[in-house]
Amino acid sequence: AQSVTQLGSHVSVSEGALVLLRCNYSSSVPPYLFWYVQYPNQGLQLLLKYTTGATLVKGINGFEAEFKKSETSFHLTKPSAHMSDAAEYFCAVSDRTGGGNKLTFGTGTQLKVEL
Amino acid sequence: DVKVTQSSRYLVKRTGEKVFLECVQDMDHENMFWYRQDPGLGLRLIYFSYDVKMKEKGDIPEGYSVSREKKERFSLILESASTNQTSMYLCASSFLAGQNQPQHFGDGTRLSIL
Numbered sequence: 001a002q003s004v005t006q007l008g009s010h011v012s013v014s015e016g017a018l019v020l021l022r023c024n025y026s027s028s029v030p031p032y033l034f035w036y037v038q039y040p041n042q043g044l045q046l047l048l049k050y051t052t053g054a055t056l057v058k059g060i061n062g063f064e065a066e067f068k069k070s071e072t073s074f075h076l077t078k079p080s081a082h083m084s085d086a087a088e089y090f091c092a093v094s095d096r097t098g099g100g101n102k103l104t105f106g107t108g109t110q111l112k113v114e115l
Numbered sequence: 116d117v118k119v120t121q122s123s124r125y126l127v128k129r130t131g132e133k134v135f136l137e138c139v140q141d142m143d144h145e146n147m148f149w150y151r152q153d154p155g156l157g158l159r160l161i162y163f164s165y166d167v168k169m170k171e172k173g174d175i176p177e178g179y180s181v182s183r184e185k186k187e188r189f190s191l192i193l194e195s196a197s198t199n200q201t202s203m204y205l206c207a208s209s210f211l212a213g214q215n216q217p218q219h220f221g222d223g224t225r226l227s228i229l
Contacts, residue, residue: 043220107157
């Protein structure tokens with residue numbers, strides 16, 4: 001069975017600082033990986049996804065993530081945090097062998113951006 | 116843009132009531148999903164559907180049922196609501212083809228059972 005671990009339920013950074021949100025996955029086969037963002041009182045919005053090919057994936061709002069098979073990781077980064085980045089972020093994995101495009105989500109990381 | 120619409124943003128019901136949560140998508144997606152979101156637990160899959168009149172249990176189906184009579188509409192039913200079903204409920208949809216299809220989410224229904 002696949003699973004996702006997000007280290008740190010709460011992360012706080014200063015405006016302009018590097019954002020690093022960690023995600024490790026467990027899957028018996030190479031997975032598809034996703035990062036979603038949830039702003040207050042809204043649903044989840046897709047930030048980026050890794051399917052095949054280039055391991056560095058660029059997403060919306062200046063975010064990117066790197067797939068590292070050897071480390072089973074898919075950490076999310078942004079060089080310079082903005083106040084508008086404050087939100088909850090979810091990593092998710094889709095098992096290529098499964099049916100119906102089911103996703104398994106991590107428990108989320110709440111990002112706080114301080115002045 | 117894909118639009119997934121959930122019928123209510125906030126809902127308050129009483130214990131024992133039958134509760135219907137409705138979700139409609141406008142992108143002709145085959146897959147539809149219902150999740151429950153609780154603090155510290157992330158999103159947990161309740162039920163999903165590949166096609167009209169088709170449904171499969173997710174990770175936490177107990178106390179819930181679903182209905183999909185039309186491709187664009189997926190309903191979640193709490194047969195007899197209980198206080199432990201107080202939560203945020205999220206609906207999502209996606210294309211069937213390929214495991215790399217992202218899911219598109221509605222804005223959620225925050226349900227309180229008193």
